[in-house]
Amino acid sequence: MNHAPVEIAPSILAADFARLGEEIRAVESGGARMLHVDVMDGHFVPNISIGVPVVASLHKATSLLLDVHLMIAEPERYVEAFAEAGAGMISVHQEATPHLNRALSMIREAGAEAGAVINPATPVAALSEVLSICDHVLVMSVNPGFGGQKFIPGACEKIRQLKELRARYNHAYRIEVDGGVDSGNAADLARAGADILVAGTAVFHSGDAAAAVRRLRQSAVEAFAQKV
Numbered sequence: 001m002n003h004a005p006v007e008i009a010p011s012i013l014a015a016d017f018a019r020l021g022e023e024i025r026a027v028e029s030g031g032a033r034m035l036h037v038d039v040m041d042g043h044f045v046p047n048i049s050i051g052v053p054v055v056a057s058l059h060k061a062t063s064l065l066l067d068v069h070l071m072i073a074e075p076e077r078y079v080e081a082f083a084e085a086g087a088g089m090i091s092v093h094q095e096a097t098p099h100l101n102r103a104l105s106m107i108r109e110a111g112a113e114a115g116a117v118i119n120p121a122t123p124v125a126a127l128s129e130v131l132s133i134c135d136h137v138l139v140m141s142v143n144p145g146f147g148g149q150k151f152i153p154g155a156c157e158k159i160r161q162l163k164e165l166r167a168r169y170n171h172a173y174r175i176e177v178d179g180g181v182d183s184g185n186a187a188d189l190a191r192a193g194a195d196i197l198v199a200g201t202a203v204f205h206s207g208d209a210a211a212a213v214r215r216l217r218q219s220a221v222e223a224f225a226q227k228v
Contacts, residue, residue: 006220007196008213009036009067011178012058016199021183023204024062034089036178039082041072044096045145052081059086067196068115069178071144071182072096076103083110089138091115091138091176094126100101104133115176119144120152124161134173136196137162142179151180156192165194186216187223194220 010032015023024035034138037055042048045104068087073077075092076099082090090107094116097103107114116127127137139162141155155177162175177189178198180195188205199216206212 005224006190006194006217007034008032008203008217008220009034009176009196010203010209010213011198011199011200012204013038013040014204018202019062024058024064026209027061027203027213028064030210031217032064032213034067034196035062036086036200037066037068039068039070039072039146044093045071046075046116048147052078052085055082055087056074056085065089066114067091067176067198069138070096076106078108079103082102082111083107083112087112089113089115089136091117091136093117093119093144095119100127101130101133104130108133109134115173118158120154120191124158124165130171131165131169131173132170134171136174136176138178138198139194141177141181144179148181150183152183155179156188159189159192159194175210180218183212183215183219186219190220190223 010027038049040047040049065088067089068082069091078091090112092103094100104114113138115138116134117138139155139158141152142149174195175193176196177194181197181199181201203212
């Protein structure tokens with residue numbers, strides 16, 4: 001797909017699942033081109049969310065790119081199933097597997113874009129050996145497991161580091177950030193180097209999801225234009 005300067009990825013974890021189809025149509029009308037889908041197993045993170053069948057249903061219900069974030073232990077066991085269900089992007093945590101290179105390679109072999117994720121306490125350096133095979137890197141700006149948490153400012157420095165490493169070594173990955181993203185920090189994140197902003201509460205709890213997506217993207221795109 002052709003990538004915009006900054007993408008907004010509404011996180012359906014914050015959506016009203018009784019009105020999910022309507023919620024998806026709203027963010028699509030606001031200009032969103034992808035959906036962020038959090039998969040949690042109650043083991044790697046202290047919460048349980050959705051699985052393969054819901055991703056398959058989403059794939060049938062929308063043409064938006066499904067950005068599937070696996071917050072699960074042993075992600076290699078499920079990569080192929082999520083790709084077959086329609087995930088266009090699959091992200092796995094550095095902290096969840098001792099074989100991150102293998103997991104990323106499996107995602108690519110399954111036909112999806114491969115992403116590595118780091119938690120707030122994990123340094124960017126932990127990804128140094130896999131950045132060359134990442135299509136995207138997801139920086140967690142909250143501790144994973146629950147929506148609605150407060151943004152952890154240290155994420156901005158990680159984004160800047162990833163941007164610098166991308167330029168230094170001519171890598172091609174996009175930089176994604178997830179957790180506490182709203183209209184108050186979207187511009188700063190874009191200026192730091194973020195290409196994809198994941199937003200859940202700021203979109204689906206705003207009262208007007210379409211307007212919220214437009215507002216976030218406008219802030220980010222204006223900041224992007226300033227930094228270039």
